[in-house]
Amino acid sequence: MRQRHPAATSSEHLVIVGNGMAGHRLVEALLARPERPARITVIGAETAPAYNRILLSPLLAGELQHDALALRCAEWYAEQGIELVLGEQVESIDRSARRLTTDAGRELDYDRLVLATGSTPARPPVPELELPGVQVFRDLHDADALARAAETGSNAVVIGGGLLGLEAAEGLRKRGQDKRGMQVSLLQRDDRLMNRQLDLTAARLLESELRGRGLDIHTDAQLERLEADAEGQVCAALLADGTRLAADCVVVAIGIVPQAELGRVAGLEVNRGIVVDQWLTTSDPAIHALGECCEFEGHTFGLVEPIWRQVEVLAAHLSGETVDGYVEQPTATKLKVSGVSLYAFGPTDPEPGHEVLSYRDPQQGDYRRLLLRDGRLEGAVLYGDTASGPWYFEQALAERDLSACRAALLLGAADAQALLDDASNESPQHPAKEAA
Template sequence: MSTYDEHLVIVGNGMAGHRLLETVLAHPHRPRHITILGDEPATAYNRILLSPWLAGDMDREALTLRHNDWYAAQGVSLIAGERVTAIDRQCRTLTTDQGRRLAYDRLVLATGSRAARPAVPGSDLDGIHAFRDLEDGERLASLADAGGRAVVIGGGLLGLEAAEGMRKRGMTVSVVHRAMHLMNRQLDPTAADMLATELRARGLEIHTGADLAAYAPDADGQRATGVVLSDGTTLAADCVVAAIGIVPNTTLAERAGLATARGIQVDAFMTTSDPNISALGECCEFEGTTYGLVEPIWRQAEVLAARLCGETPAPYRERPCATKLKVSGISLYAFGPIAPTSAHEVLTYHDPQHGDYRRLLLRDGVIDGAVLYGDTGDGPWYFQCALAGDDLSACRQALLFGASDARPLLEEVA
């Protein structure tokens, strides 16, 4: 059977599954029969925009990637609102929670992830929310519109975006972060302090170096009414949001006997331990790495789409990713290591009056990492130079001032 005649089934109509679908459809040798299943009733939408939508910066319609009629026009069978519960690898069939049974030739798992919850007393109480999908966003928006107090556990990207969105809708919001500064995986202390100062000025309460000890229950022991920190501080809340990270959804793969660790284990062509089943996105694990940013997932989709359409693509490889925060009015851009080593030369520019900060880590004249806050316009240029391994020694004295000052010096020695 040629790849064109195969039935391709994609489990998961989130951003990874949808990106794969669109990439496959653009291929001249796409499979003729394609089915995509999603357990959410909505068609594919842009989860990246959930944060600005929660903040009221855009309409719900702006999140939608495709409407129902698009799938039919592409010859794709869309099954929405059904969860796949079992895979029979020997018969190459899958079963949904509605009793539907589908046969496949090639199967792709794009089952995404779920929010991690701190393992502390009270974690099973009602009133503890996540911020992962549209249903979560709608629930948080409704709660925020009613006012009151919220506590967000986690001062990383998602936690800060959720906190600012709920604050803009009228809630008093506290952020509890275990590390000593916000976004400690992306920012150095100086940039993080600038970020915290700005967020506090907007009305957010920031608690760093704060360990969550327990969720505070109501009198009936049914619902969370706040959090208790390890120092005994209690923060009351009408709503608690846990945003400490994600856990790959591997249950379906485990039931089918596929190899899993933190995620569904795949090779450099996104193939699982079963040659007829692939996985990509937040549910998969490649060489010990799991995923939460779209850039590597988009590259996974390119590799897998080519493979599903009969090509032999270049294998997937890890490479650095850049980070941006989706909070209106705040610009930051970061990539690479946070803490400098003895092998790094550190270049720093700081203008507190104008709220600008840049720190570059150089290794033998090559940018190894960068943190930018305020004016981030040169962030992508720094990142491209880092990926290319460009030796920037000739423009070192102008490097902190960006591409417009550095490029002429590079051209002089070219």
């Protein structure tokens, strides 16, 4: 459905709360549009201007320096005529007065408000999580603190074997290896790493690669509690099976929770996230939400790809353009651990009606598993050579019938596409054939 929102008036003041990846991308998208709101203010709780949060993992691993993460400096905002307030947290919104207040006591009136407050790390229901030495991995401060821990500590335990936990564990191991050689253990509650993306075979390949690098991986692991030493600093993690792992640093990476409290307190409709419609509008027509803090049709978000699509819809909407509403689409997952190539989308295990095609080359360390239904691709897991991943994903999004190239599907994009092209040339509907 397409909708046109009236263009912003010259005096309209747009306030964006959150100078993270979504908030910043929205600024860039608005600047590309002449009909944008005339006055834009951005308020961010972090002290640094927006940076590429995705690159915190290579930063922790010591593969990148801080400046590689920068998106725009504070001066750039000033040059664009945008007021940027950093290091202040918006504490309350008075919707009837259209005014917000920050923790520094600043009051700001708005005509239109965008909440882009992201999410916070989820915490397992384990006592002693407040102990010194227990950390999360969300922002620059966390990455710096973990880097220091890797350089000075001896043992780390990472709780969570999903994308973030794996990147944290591998980052700590890599960062620490040149110094004292930190021993890193990783706890995964499920029977496999990345259980939301990988089948068992790919997860085992990943596990064996990471074990080979020195990570101590515990699957089916149930954390019972953490122990403190005489100074009150965390010193060990105890598992339900009695295993005791020494730990001067514990990283909690079990998932994220939308940061929706500001919206909840302001009386907006909130479930897990701030509920928005197709135009990212909340239950208050003057307030929008996007990124990890929002919830659309029961979905919340944890990857940037859908957030970029939200940004385009909202920027167009705020600039008075006619625009199609946001539509949920599947996303593909990649892991940012150097030397490990992984690409996955769709269901992790076959469902009734799925045809399974798989290929494994133990010599090369390659594994591919495709799930098809009625000739159409619904899921893929690629480990090792992932070059064809985006092509598979494209075919799945287009719901293309791949029956004509089934024999070459596992060989990769080039071979499969060649067969598809041949088949379409032979088709009686094909213009080339008709012309001939």
